[in-house]
Amino acid sequence: MGCFSFLSGRIVNKSRKPGSDIDEEVSGIHNVKLFTYKELRIATEDFSPANKIGEGGFGSVYKGQLKDRKFAAIKVLSAESRQGVKEFLTEIDVISKIKHENLVELYGCCVEGNQRILVYNYLENNSLAQNLIGGSSNLQFSWRTRREICIGIACGLAFLHEEVRPHIIHRDIKASNILLNEDLMPKISDFGLAKLIPPNMTHVSTRVAGTIGYLAPEYAIRGQLTRKADIYSFGVLLMEIVSGRCNTNTRLPIGEQYLLERTWKLYEQRELDGLVDTSLGGDFDAEEACRFLKIGLLCTQDTPKLRPSMSNVVKMLKGEKVVDDRITKPGLISDFMDLRVRGPHDTKPSAETTTSSYNASAGSGSDNQYNSTFSLASSAAATTTTTFILNLSSETSAANTKNFSFRTI
Numbered sequence: 553m554g555c556f557s558f559l560s561g562r563i564v565n566k567s568r569k570p571g572s573d574i575d576e577e578v579s580g581i582h583n584v585k586l587f588t589y590k591e592l593r594i595a596t597e598d599f600s601p602a603n604k605i606g607e608g609g610f611g612s613v614y615k616g617q618l619k620d621r622k623f624a625a626i627k628v629l630s631a632e633s634r635q636g637v638k639e640f641l642t643e644i645d646v647i648s649k650i651k652h653e654n655l656v657e658l659y660g661c662c663v664e665g666n667q668r669i670l671v672y673n674y675l676e677n678n679s680l681a682q683n684l685i686g687g688s689s690n691l692q693f694s695w696r697t698r699r700e701i702c703i704g705i706a707c708g709l710a711f712l713h714e715e716v717r718p719h720i721i722h723r724d725i726k727a728s729n730i731l732l733n734e735d736l737m738p739k740i741s742d743f744g745l746a747k748l749i750p751p752n753m754t755h756v757s758t759r760v761a762g763t764i765g766y767l768a769p770e771y772a773i774r775g776q777l778t779r780k781a782d783i784y785s786f787g788v789l790l791m792e793i794v795s796g797r798c799n800t801n802t803r804l805p806i807g808e809q810y811l812l813e814r815t816w817k818l819y820e821q822r823e824l825d826g827l828v829d830t831s832l833g834g835d836f837d838a839e840e841a842c843r844f845l846k847i848g849l850l851c852t853q854d855t856p857k858l859r860p861s862m863s864n865v866v867k868m869l870k871g872e873k874v875v876d877d878r879i880t881k882p883g884l885i886s887d888f889m890d891l892r893v894r895g896p897h898d899t900k901p902s903a904e905t906t907t908s909s910y911n912a913s914a915g916s917g918s919d920n921q922y923n924s925t926f927s928l929a930s931s932a933a934a935t936t937t938t939t940f941i942l943n944l945s946s947e948t949s950a951a952n953t954k955n956f957s958f959r960t961i
């Protein structure tokens with residue numbers, strides 16, 4: 553534990569004077585192993601580029617070997633994602649109490665000076681994004697494996713939503729946040745991490761964190777965060793796993809580019825099996841695959857209330873509950889990139905723009921909830937696979953024009 557020790561159930565930072573702020577903050581936290589920066593530097597061979605295994609919206613991830621010989625994924629949060637020690641540790645305190653076979657385990661963290669580092673158990677087979685969806689890997693995902701992956705993710709999410717008290721909304725369910733162990737068992741990562749991101753604008757009333765393509769419309773537009781937003785993202789992911797493709801692929805012919813639109817169309821034509829990944833060579837249970845796609849559609853329905861709970865999703869995936877065939881159209885945020893280029897002054901920000909504002913008005917102009925200034929507070933917004941934060945405020949006048957397009961198909 554380096555300069556921290558655990559005395560009478562309290563973590564004390566021995567290197568600082570008693571009564572200092574950090575002592576007070578750290579002392580309120582239990583269950584968390586605090587690593588020293590030195591320990592993690594040794595584990596990663598001085599954060600050597602050779603040990604870097606990934607880069608996310610919040611910082612770089614390194615593979616390291618800890619003193620106890622265990623391998624760990626060490627996530628160094630970037631300066632923009634750092635926040636107060638107290639909030640950081642409180643968040644981690646919550647996460648560290650949660651254990652489930654389908655959630656990545658947090659070993660501990662490091663809070664030293666400016667450094668904010670998270671230490672997770674290392675998972676051998678990378679993420680679903682790198683392996684199955686749009687990535688390149690030699691791993692083969694049979695129908696049976698995909699089925700188990702879908703059920704595993706659903707179980708992990710049902711646990712966060714319904715068993716943990718208070719409930720946890722992940723806010724960023726997507727292929728790159730599903731890691732796979734050596735047996736291809738899925739583990740949800742980054743849960744709760746979105747809450748660690750500080751708002752970088754003082755007038756922010758609501759933060760929206762998520763990834764384009766997976767964001768539920770009501771959350772993206774109005775900042776209405778409920779568990780149904782996660783369920784929407786899960787529905788998108790489910791379709792990706794069955795089809796083996798990314799939710800958005802602009803290299804495909806128009807009409808096939810958006811997975812949700814495509815799935816809905818094939819559902820209406822009763823041809824859902826045409827969406828199943830061709831790399832399976834037809835070796836799949838067609839009834840089951842179509843059922844999974846229907847569950848994906850149920851989860852992405854425009855009206856949040858109509859989306860099933862995750863425990864019911866688990867039952868439907870396992871075949872223990874009948875899938876309701878009265879599915880309504882999915883809600884779609886047609887094109888977030890459009891939102892970026894059609895700013896209030898109709899200027900076209902470059903892909904590198906780090907902060908841009910947009911006047912958004914969807915639906916009735918008199919409904920202030922719909923009139924929000926959207927600030928893409930991260931350069932990560934330039935891609936469709938990276939987490940970003942949208943800052944919403946109600947300061948915008950009701951007279952805004954419809955710059956933000958939200959539609960149902």
Ligand SMILES: Nc1ncnc2c1ncn2[C@@H]1O[C@H](COP(=O)(O)OP(=O)(O)OP(=O)(O)O)[C@@H](O)[C@H]1O
Nearest residue numbers: 606607608609610613625672673674675728938939
């Ligand atoms: N516990 C882990 N074990 C093995 N590899 C990991 C682990 N955690 C993260 N990685 C690797 O690091 C990459 C980056 O992870 P990170 O969570 O920082 O970003 P992301 O999920 O890809 O994107 P974002 O931060 O925008 O959500 C992952 O895609 C994965 O390859």
